[in-house]
Structure formats: C-alpha cells, structure tokens
Amino acid sequence: MKRDILSLNCGEIERELLSLGYPKYRGRQIYDWLMHGVRDFDEMTNLPKDLRSTLKNEFRLYAPKVLSKQVSQLDGTIKYLWELYDGNAVETVVMSYKHGNTVCVSCQVGCRQGCAFCASTIGGLVRSLEPSEILDEVFFSQQDSGKPISNIVLMGIGEPLDNFDNVMRFLELVNDPAGMNIGMRHISLSTCGITERFEDLAAKDLQLTLSVSLHAPDDETRSRLMPANRGRGVEELMRCCKKYYEQTGRRISFEYAMIDGVNDTQFHAKLLAERAKYVGAHVNLIPLNYVEERPFKPSTSGHMKAFIKVLESEGVNVTVRRRLGSDVDASCGQLRRKIQKQNA
Numbered sequence: 001m002k003r004d005i006l007s008l009n010c011g012e013i014e015r016e017l018l019s020l021g022y023p024k025y026r027g028r029q030i031y032d033w034l035m036h037g038v039r040d041f042d043e044m045t046n047l048p049k050d051l052r053s054t055l056k057n058e059f060r061l062y063a064p065k066v067l068s069k070q071v072s073q074l075d076g077t078i079k080y081l082w083e084l085y086d087g088n089a090v091e092t093v094v095m096s097y098k099h100g101n102t103v104c105v106s107c108q109v110g111c112r113q114g115c116a117f118c119a120s121t122i123g124g125l126v127r128s129l130e131p132s133e134i135l136d137e138v139f140f141s142q143q144d145s146g147k148p149i150s151n152i153v154l155m156g157i158g159e160p161l162d163n164f165d166n167v168m169r170f171l172e173l174v175n176d177p178a179g180m181n182i183g184m185r186h187i188s189l190s191t192c193g194i195t196e197r198f199e200d201l202a203a204k205d206l207q208l209t210l211s212v213s214l215h216a217p218d219d220e221t222r223s224r225l226m227p228a229n230r231g232r233g234v235e236e237l238m239r240c241c242k243k244y245y246e247q248t249g250r251r252i253s254f255e256y257a258m259i260d261g262v263n264d265t266q267f268h269a270k271l272l273a274e275r276a277k278y279v280g281a282h283v284n285l286i287p288l289n290y291v292e293e294r295p296f297k298p299s300t301s302g303h304m305k306a307f308i309k310v311l312e313s314e315g316v317n318v319t320v321r322r323r324l325g326s327d328v329d330a331s332c333g334q335l336r337r338k339i340q341k342q343n344a
C-alpha cells in the first residue's frame, strides 16, 4: 500500500522530497497545502505537474466522507460518522460551549479494553487510526460544521494510550502553528489507565490534560467494570497518577460515570475522595449513558447529590458534566454501533 503523507511532519516530507530528487522547499509547500486541508495533489497548484504525478504514485491522500451527520435539536451538538479509506467508520462529536467549540475524536476503530458499560468495545478492536485520520476528524468537522474548533478531547472511540505513537504524532500536527494551531492546554487525553505508558507521556512534557477514567475507587468494582484494572489495580494506578502529576505539574482529572447501585454508594464516595486527595485530582462526574446492550442504568439524582456531598465535604474539587446531544446517540460509540447493527 502507498504511504500516508498526511501522517508525516514537515521535516519528514522535506526528506522524502530530497530523496525523490526534488528541492527541499517543495516539501514545505506540500506540507502547507496539507495543513490547509487540501487532500488532492492536483490542487497543489504551485507544484510542477511531474511532481504531482510522482506524489500520486508514492503516497495516498484521502479525505474522509460523511456517512452520517446528526444535529441535536436540544443543544446543537453535531455527531459525524466518517467513512475512512478502507470502509471502516468512526465517530466525531462537535459540542458548543460558552468558551468555544470542542471536538471529541476517536483514535481507533473499535477498542480492545472491554469496559462493561461502553458501546465502543462491543465488537473489539478493528484497527488503530493513523495520525492523519485523527487529524482529519478535527479538520473536516470544523470545515463541515463551520464551527471553529478551539478544544479537543480524545474521548471518542478507542484507547489513546493503546495507539500511543500515532496519537503523539496527531498532537504534534494539530498543535503546529502552520496548521490548526490548537494549543496543548486546550487538549484532553482520556485513558482507562494504561499505566505502563504514563511515564512515556510525562516524558513528552506536553501541556495537555490527562483524564483518567476511574469509574470506581476499589479493585472489586473497578475490575468488574474495567478489564484494564485487572493485573494493574487501583493502587498502582493512583501511584502512577501521582507520579505523573509530580513530573508534569499538570493536575489529573478523574472521570467517573455514575452507575445505579454499582459505584454510587457512600463507600465508593468516601474512597473516591481519599484517592482524589492523594493524587490531587479533580473529579468529573458523568451520569452514565444508557447503552442498550449493557445491563447498567444511570444513578438517580438523589444518589448523585448524596455522592457529591461526600466529595465536597472532603474538600474534593468536583464537577458534573452536562449531557449534550443525548438525542443524537452522541456518546460512547453508540452511533457506529447502531449502524453496525443495521448492517448486520
């Protein structure tokens, strides 16, 4: 298969051009076209024709197609299902907040982490996305919606730390002032807790926010909900989180989906408060999104209130995430799953 030019950085494209016998500055020109959303070599009008045909022979360049687009009547959230070059599909969500527009991107087709409440993992992992494919989720969501994107969350389908190198290259590209120029402080990366990668991430010294999907503060509940906890354990996860915070100075955020009768008791609240204080983490509570195939229900508002009260009385910084796009299957791999079921 031809190589993927959009996953290369400027220096790499320049080196490719030199080895193809062209001057280095041609690489910069190509990179600039790519960063401005051009996905057809023939539209790179300042390149000589022979170079354009060489590029077509050497590299593939593909713009994702909109398979489905749903706009929420409730809050304007837009949910895209993109068709990739090989026919696979991933979801991207654009959410509008007072402070700007946030895009939630997928980093894999499917997921192998197996979380018991999540729709994305039902069919397992198909493949990881290339850096170019993640970049194009942001680029084409912005272009199609006409909403300038200022924030990115890696909270769509897939586990970012299970596609580490490609996600790091995506971050480099999307952060480049020559391109979308989205600041690292406006990017969150969410993980189910692949602790072996925390040091690698800290070593990159990025200014992004690391979100850890905790969902339970004790091993019994967490291992039941999240296979990634088995063999790692909550205490090891907490040690790695604390170390990450010490190394980077960036406060971690714990994601916690409230599940009725499963992780929303006073016992869980007290232990969660202890964990959050140990790590210096902020807690982000999310009412569970109901997934048809899964046996779980969101917590009642009474249980949520009591839970929040414990955290607040312990001095933990806690927020409740607003639900957006609930009328457009805008969460957690539900749109891709729905299309899969229709096709089955």
Ligand code: SAH
Binding pocket: 113, 115, 117, 118, 119, 154, 155, 156, 157, 158, 159, 160, 190, 191, 192, 193, 211, 212, 213, 255, 257, 286, 287, 288, 289, 290, 291, 332
């Ligand atoms: N693999 C990464 C990122 C993708 S999931 C991770 O695990 O963090 C993004 C967030 O949505 C995670 O916090 C995940 O646990 C959560 N999530 C998955 N299914 C959910 C559901 N049905 N309701 C609420 N949150 C869910």
